[in-house]
Amino acid sequence: MSIDSVFVHKMWNDHELSKMVQGGVPFPMLSDTGGKVGKLFGIFDEDAGVENRGRFIIDPDGVVQGYEVLTPPVGRNVAETFRQVQAFQLVRESKGGEATPSGWKPGKITLKPGPELVGKVWEVWKTNMAFE
Numbered sequence: 001m002s003i004d005s006v007f008v009h010k011m012w013n014d015h016e017l018s019k020m021v022q023g024g025v026p027f028p029m030l031s032d033t034g035g036k037v038g039k040l041f042g043i044f045d046e047d048a049g050v051e052n053r054g055r056f057i058i059d060p061d062g063v064v065q066g067y068e069v070l071t072p073p074v075g076r077n078v079a080e081t082f083r084q085v086q087a088f089q090l091v092r093e094s095k096g097g098e099a100t101p102s103g104w105k106p107g108k109i110t111l112k113p114g115p116e117l118v119g120k121v122w123e124v125w126k127t128n129m130a131f132e
Contacts, residue, residue, distance in 0.1 A: 001030040001037060003044075003051050043069055055081055057088060101125055 009029040018024040035051055038044030043054040055076060057066040065088050087100040098110040
């Protein structure tokens with residue numbers, strides 16, 4: 001979503017994104033002309049009339065689970081966004097019985113939250129070689 005019009009989104013997708021992402025963006029791009037949604041999330045710069053780059057991961061219950069706000073000159077990492085969505089999904093499915101360590105990727109070990117883990121996180125990471 002951005003403050004750009006749907007027409008700008010189409011041009012951007014057709015002339016830029018489709019060259020970077022095979023088939024273009026696989027989801028609809030939404031237009032927030034006027035910055036109404038950006039204002040709600042605190043990323044709309046009223047004086048400049050632009051939105052900072054914000055990424056919000058919102059769960060099915062409407063709760064913001066993660067967010068990142070970057071100033072316009074800095075790009076985002078879509079792979080990291082997908083990794084985080086997968087981590088939030090795993091934690092949600094486990095009903096909090098699993099936690100994902102920093103840099104976790106699907107298929108890697110998870111942590112089991114509890115008193116027995118306190119002070120031993122590094123030991124678990126090192127033993128199971130969670131990081132490559």
